[in-house]
Amino acid sequence: MMRLLAAALLVVTAACTTLDRAPEPAAVDGRAVAPILTTPDALDTQTYARPQEARVTHVALDLALDFARKRVGGTADLTILARPDARWIVLDSDELEILRVTDAAGNELPFTLGKDDGDKGAPLTVDIASQRQIRIQYTASANAQALQWLDPAQTAGKRHPFLFSQGQEILNRSWIPTQDSPGIRQTWEAKIAVPTPLNVVMSGERLPPDVVPADSARRTFRFRMDKPVPPYLIAIAAGDIAFRPLGPRSGVWAEPAVLDAAAAELADTEKMIDAAEALYGPYRWGRYDMIVLPPAFPYGGMENPVMTFLTPTFIAGDRSLTGLVAHELAHSWSGNLVTNAVWGDGWLNEGVTTYFENRIVEAIYGPKRATQEALLDFAAIEEKLAEVGRDAPGTALHHPEGVESSGSEIVYNKGAAFLRTIEHAVGRERFDAWLRQWFDGHAFQPATSAMILADMQRNLARSPQEARALRLREWIYEPGLRANVWRPDPAAFAEVDGAAAVYAKGRTIPTAAWRGWTSAERQRFLKKLPQELIAKDLAALDRALGLSRTGNNEERFLWLELALANRYEPAVAQADAFLSSVGRTKFVRPLFEALMGEGDWGRTIAKRIYARTRPTYHSVTQAAIDKVMAKQP
Numbered sequence: 001m002m003r004l005l006a007a008a009l010l011v012v013t014a015a016c017t018t019l020d021r022a023p024e025p026a027a028v029d030g031r032a033v034a035p036i037l038t039t040p041d042a043l044d045t046q047t048y049a050r051p052q053e054a055r056v057t058h059v060a061l062d063l064a065l066d067f068a069r070k071r072v073g074g075t076a077d078l079t080i081l082a083r084p085d086a087r088w089i090v091l092d093s094d095e096l097e098i099l100r101v102t103d104a105a106g107n108e109l110p111f112t113l114g115k116d117d118g119d120k121g122a123p124l125t126v127d128i129a130s131q132r133q134i135r136i137q138y139t140a141s142a143n144a145q146a147l148q149w150l151d152p153a154q155t156a157g158k159r160h161p162f163l164f165s166q167g168q169e170i171l172n173r174s175w176i177p178t179q180d181s182p183g184i185r186q187t188w189e190a191k192i193a194v195p196t197p198l199n200v201v202m203s204g205e206r207l208p209p210d211v212v213p214a215d216s217a218r219r220t221f222r223f224r225m226d227k228p229v230p231p232y233l234i235a236i237a238a239g240d241i242a243f244r245p246l247g248p249r250s251g252v253w254a255e256p257a258v259l260d261a262a263a264a265e266l267a268d269t270e271k272m273i274d275a276a277e278a279l280y281g282p283y284r285w286g287r288y289d290m291i292v293l294p295p296a297f298p299y300g301g302m303e304n305p306v307m308t309f310l311t312p313t314f315i316a317g318d319r320s321l322t323g324l325v326a327h328e329l330a331h332s333w334s335g336n337l338v339t340n341a342v343w344g345d346g347w348l349n350e351g352v353t354t355y356f357e358n359r360i361v362e363a364i365y366g367p368k369r370a371t372q373e374a375l376l377d378f379a380a381i382e383e384k385l386a387e388v389g390r391d392a393p394g395t396a397l398h399h400p401e402g403v404e405s406s407g408s409e410i411v412y413n414k415g416a417a418f419l420r421t422i423e424h425a426v427g428r429e430r431f432d433a434w435l436r437q438w439f440d441g442h443a444f445q446p447a448t449s450a451m452i453l454a455d456m457q458r459n460l461a462r463s464p465q466e467a468r469a470l471r472l473r474e475w476i477y478e479p480g481l482r483a484n485v486w487r488p489d490p491a492a493f494a495e496v497d498g499a500a501a502v503y504a505k506g507r508t509i510p511t512a513a514w515r516g517w518t519s520a521e522r523q524r525f526l527k528k529l530p531q532e533l534i535a536k537d538l539a540a541l542d543r544a545l546g547l548s549r550t551g552n553n554e555e556r557f558l559w560l561e562l563a564l565a566n567r568y569e570p571a572v573a574q575a576d577a578f579l580s581s582v583g584r585t586k587f588v589r590p591l592f593e594a595l596m597g598e599g600d601w602g603r604t605i606a607k608r609i610y611a612r613t614r615p616t617y618h619s620v621t622q623a624a625i626d627k628v629m630a631k632q633p
C-alpha cells in the first residue's frame with residue numbers, strides 16, 4: 001500500500017515538475033510577458049487570482065469618467081495566458097458592477113461574483129473555456145476605494161472637478177477588474193473619455209488624442225504601457241491641468257494656478273534622473289513626468305510609472321523637501337523595475353528606494369543634507385523600536401503571512417539602514433556594482449526576500465564567511481537592529497542638538513541660528529523640544545520662529561503636533577484649517593492622534609473637525625482616521 005502511494009506521489013510530483021517547467025512564452029500577441037514566481041514565499045494571499053492556472057497578461061481599458069455620478073464605467077479587455085486545461089480565470093474585484101462578460105466574438109461567458117470578504121473584495125470567476133481573450137463590461141462604484149472625486153472647492157482653481165486614483169496596495173480592483181497582485185505583471189492600454197475641458201494623465205505613454213471639433217462636449221485620451229507592470233501601478237488623474245516641460249525627458253502637470261510654483265520646486269528633476277542613472281543604470285521608462293495633485297492626495301508621492309503623483313504639500317519654495325521626488329524617481333528601479341512579489345516583502349520596494357533616494361539627495365544637494373536626512377530616518381527607527389520592543393516580530397524586514405509590519409520606520413528606514421550598513425562594510429564601489437546588477441538581473445520581474453538574500457550571498461559577499469559576518473540573513477529575517485549597524489554621523493546635527501539642549505534648560509530660543517538652518521535641522525530641533533510646554537513657551541517659540549506662518553509643511557506639521565499635544569488654544573484654528581485642506585495621511589493621522597490623546601478637550605475638537613473633513617479625504621485617509629477615532633481613551 002505504502003509503496004503504491006509513494007509511486008503515485010512520484011507520478012504527481014513528476015507531472016507538477018513538468019508543468020512548472022513548461023516553457024513560458026516571452027510574448028503573447030506580440031506583447032512582452034513577464035514571468036511569475038511559484039515558490040511558497042511568493043504566494044500572494046491578498047489576491048483571489050490563481051496565476052499558475054490562468055493569468056492576465058494585458059489589459060485594454062475603454063472607460064468614460066462620469067463626474068456628476070462619480071462613476072467610471074466601460075469595458076476591460078483582458079488577454080489571458082492559461083494552462084491548456086484551464087477552464088476558469090479568477091480575477092479580483094471590489095464593489096464592481098459586472099454587466100456582461102463576453103469572448104472576442106461577443107458571445108456571453110458565464111461568470112460568478114463571489115462573496116466580498118471586506119478586505120480583498122470579491123473573486124470574479126469567469127468560465128473562459130478555451131477562450132483566451134475576454135471583454136468585461138462594468139461600472140465601478142461611486143465609493144470605489146482607489147478613486148477620489150474632488151468637488152471644485154477642493155481644487156486650486158475652484159471651477160472644475162478632479163479625479164485621481166491610488167492603487168497601492170490592493171485598491172485598483174475597485175476600478176479595474178483584473179488580477180490585482182504585484183507578482184502578476186501586465187501590459188496595458190487605455191482610452192479615456194472625459195467632459196471638455198478636462199484633461200487626463202495616466203501612468204503610461206500618452207498617445208495623440210482623438211481629433212474632435214473644438215466645441216465637442218467630450219474628449220478622448222489614449223495611453224499605453226508596453227512594459228509589463230504590477231497592476232497597482234496603473235493610475236489615472238483628470239482635471240483642469242496643464243503641462244510644463246522641465247527638461248528633455250521630464251515635465252510637470254498641475255492645475256494652472258499651481259504650475260509655476262510646482263515647476264520651480266521641481267527644477268532639479270532632470271539632474272536627479274541623470275544622478276540616478278549614474279548610480280544604478282539606465283532609466284528604462286522613456287519620459288519621467290509628474291503631476292502635482294490637489295492637497296487631498298493621501299500620500300506624499302506615488303511612483304506611478306512615467307507619471308509620479310505628488311502632494312502639493314512638498315512645495316516649500318526652497319526645494320528643501322524634494323527628497324520626496326528623489327524617492328519616487330528611485331522607485332523607477334526599486335519597485336517598478338524590480339517589484340516585491342508580495343506586500344510582506346514591501347521593504348524590497350520601499351527600503352531599497354529610501355536608500356537610493358538618499359544617494360540621489362547626496363549627489364544633488366551634497367553629503368551634509370543627505371546625512372541629516374538619514375539621521376532623521378535613523379532616529380525614527382530607534383523611536384519605533386523603543387515603542388514596540390526590539391524583538392517585536394513586526395520589526396523584521398520580511399513579514400511572513402500573519403505578521404503585520406511595525407510600520408514605515410521598519411519597511412522604509414530599517415530597510416535603508418540595512419543597505420547603508422552593507423555599503424559601508426564592503427565599500428561603495430562593490431555595493432553599487434551589486435545593486436546595479438540586482439536591478440539589471442531582475443528588471444520587469446517580481447522578487448522576494450529569499451531572492452535578494454541569495455543574490456547578496458552570491459554576487460555581493462566574496463565568501464560564505466563574509467555573508468555570515470555581514471549578518472545578511474539576520475538583517476532580513478530577524479527583528480530589531482544588528483550589532484554591525486552603520487549609524488549616520490550625529491555630528492551633522494551637533495549644532496541643532498546643542499541648541500535644543502540649551503532650550504530645554506533655560507528656554508533660550510535659537511532665533512538667529514534657526515534662520516540659517518536647513519529644513520532637516522529645523523525638523524530635528526522641533527522633534528527635540530521638550531514634549532511638555534506651557535502656552536507662554538509655545539507663544540514665544542511661534543513668535544520667534546514664525547512656526548504658524550511657515551510655508552514648509554513638514555515644519556508646520558511638527559509645530560501643530562507639538563502645540564495640540566499641549567492644548568495650545570491658538571493652534572486649534574490653525575490645525576482646523578490645515579486638516580480641512582490637506583489629506584496626506586502622514587500629517588493628518590498624527591494630528592488627530594494628538595487631539596484624541598488630550599482628553600475631553602482634544603476629543604471634542606477632533607470629532608468636530610473630522611465630522612466636517614471626513615468626506616474630503618481619500619478612503620485611505622478615512623480608514624486611518626476612523627481607526628484613530630474608534631480608540632477608547
Ligand code: BES
Nearest residue numbers: 168169299300301302303323324327586
Ligand atoms: N509607494 C509609496 C506610497 C505608498 C506606500 C502607497 C504604501 C500605498 C502604500 C511612496 O513611494 C512613498 O513612499 N511615499 C512617501 C514618500 C516619502 C517616504 C519620501 C510618502 O507618501 O510620504
Ligand code: ZN
Nearest residue numbers: 327331350353
Ligand atoms: Zn516609496
